[in-house]
Amino acid sequence: MDSCPVEEGMALAIPPLRQSEKFHLFVSYSSVDAAWTHRLISRLEAAHTGLKVCLHQRDFTPGRNVLENMADCIHQSQKVLLVLSQDFVQSRWCLLEANLSLFRYCLERKPVIPVLLRPCQVPLQLSHLTYLEATDSHFYSKVVQVLCTPNQRMARFLPGMRLAPSLYSGKTLLTLNCINRDNLPSWRVGTFSTLGIPDPLKEVLEDPEVYKHAVGILNGVQSPRSCLRYLGCRVMLGIFLILLSLTSAFLFMVFGFQDHITRPIFPVVTIIVCVSLLLMVLAVNSLCWFRRFSKRKMQELVLKVGEANLLLARHSVLMGCDTMNKLYFVYVLLEDCRQAFLQAPEGEALFREVLLQFSSTYACCLVHSHFPLCEDATGAQGHLELGLCFCQFVSLQLKRPRRFGVNPV
Numbered sequence: 001m002d003s004c005p006v007e008e009g010m011a012l013a014i015p016p017l018r019q020s021e022k023f024h025l026f027v028s029y030s031s032v033d034a035a036w037t038h039r040l041i042s043r044l045e046a047a048h049t050g051l052k053v054c055l056h057q058r059d060f061t062p063g064r065n066v067l068e069n070m071a072d073c074i075h076q077s078q079k080v081l082l083v084l085s086q087d088f089v090q091s092r093w094c095l096l097e098a099n100l101s102l103f104r105y106c107l108e109r110k111p112v113i114p115v116l117l118r119p120c121q122v123p124l125q126l127s128h129l130t131y132l133e134a135t136d137s138h139f140y141s142k143v144v145q146v147l148c149t150p151n152q153r154m155a156r157f158l159p160g161m162r163l164a165p166s167l168y169s170g171k172t173l174l175t176l177n178c179i180n181r182d183n184l185p186s187w188r189v190g191t192f193s194t195l196g197i198p199d200p201l202k203e204v205l206e207d208p209e210v211y212k213h214a215v216g217i218l219n220g221v222q223s224p225r226s227c228l229r230y231l232g233c234r235v236m237l238g239i240f241l242i243l244l245s246l247t248s249a250f251l252f253m254v255f256g257f258q259d260h261i262t263r264p265i266f267p268v269v270t271i272i273v274c275v276s277l278l279l280m281v282l283a284v285n286s287l288c289w290f291r292r293f294s295k296r297k298m299q300e301l302v303l304k305v306g307e308a309n310l311l312l313a314r315h316s317v318l319m320g321c322d323t324m325n326k327l328y329f330v331y332v333l334l335e336d337c338r339q340a341f342l343q344a345p346e347g348e349a350l351f352r353e354v355l356l357q358f359s360s361t362y363a364c365c366l367v368h369s370h371f372p373l374c375e376d377a378t379g380a381q382g383h384l385e386l387g388l389c390f391c392q393f394v395s396l397q398l399k400r401p402r403r404f405g406v407n408p409v
Helices: 032-045 066-075 086-090 091-096 100-109 141-145 208-219 231-256 263-289 288-315 336-341 346-367 390-398
Strands: 003-005 011-013 023-028 077-084 111-116 130-133 171-175 315-324 326-331
Touching: 023 032, 023 066, 032 077, 032 086, 032 390, 066 077, 077 086, 086 141, 111 141, 130 141, 130 231, 171 346, 208 288, 288 315, 288 346, 336 390, 346 390
Parallel strands: 023 077, 077 111, 111 130
Antiparallel strands: 003 011, 171 326, 315 326
16 A cells, blocks of 8 residues: 655555455545545545545436435545535535435544635534645645544644635625514515524624614614505505596587587596596506505615625624515625725725615525626626626626716726
8 A cells, every 4th residue: 555645754554455445435425526536535545555435426326215325434444525516515524415315424433624625604514524625726635634534533623624614705604584573564664683693693793773773774764654654544445536537538529529518618628638638547456555655665775785784894794685574694704805995096985885785685695696787797706706896796787877987896
């Protein structure tokens, strides 16, 4: 068995396989990351004769259930290596989570080595482990060092490994529902609790007064007091106006088509026609009141959320709102984007203005991992690994019809 050189100049042998073991390493990865993973495994196998690595394409038994194959191969391996990316979290990780007994066995008896290929939302069950960064210039030698370390010594903190990040830019921290959401009428704006900072936010937001002030800004938005907020009132008013309109139309037919119509009657007929049309328009507006109200009230809420984000952005937190009874809190590092805005004249004022106008929509895009204008983005590198950074998002928004007379960033 070949020796494994490490950075300290020592030569360690790959631990021999025990009688119950068939592989030195079981590797789990997403198909999207297959090319990178195969290059790494090929390099390891070429450099270290006798190293046995389990890959599902070549080592799983055809015809067997995937979970059964995975369970047997993990049981027969010394170590487990997970190639972490967002694609892995959304696909391969689900298989491990589906078999909880297998997953517990991995964590309790097998050294699990997370390799961070691309920034992603690290699964909660792995957040306490250490990981290797694929972008590290010494990544390969560190992988070799881990492979050469006997399992009984893997509990020690290995040099060059870092704690898995519990926070990353773009992470959703909290979805906050309003008080009594289940009993809330569709026309009423929700009220959100300000009694204390929710636990998911305490890691980044320590001052309860900041949270209380930010949420209090939204609680200041008033619900409508018009009787039109009730569906029954809108329907009854709409029917009444339509009947009046039809009555006016009938009167027009009575007076307008008489053969003996005289000049003095003509103004009356004209007035009847105008009143009929006006009543019909009022009837339609009454029936569509809720749609217009919802759009107007959401615009008001978005601006209020932007006002709250002027406070929260200093703590790398943005709030988003796409309904009247739910808030999103997202962790976002905005300093690089802020510096980009500061290069423009009156950059600080511009940055505050775009926070006010666009921060709520941007936070919602991060939460839903969907940027409607992403295909229009240029190839320039932004400040966020996954999705558009804030200044890219604002630039795309400003390429649409301008809202407050400033040039795209």
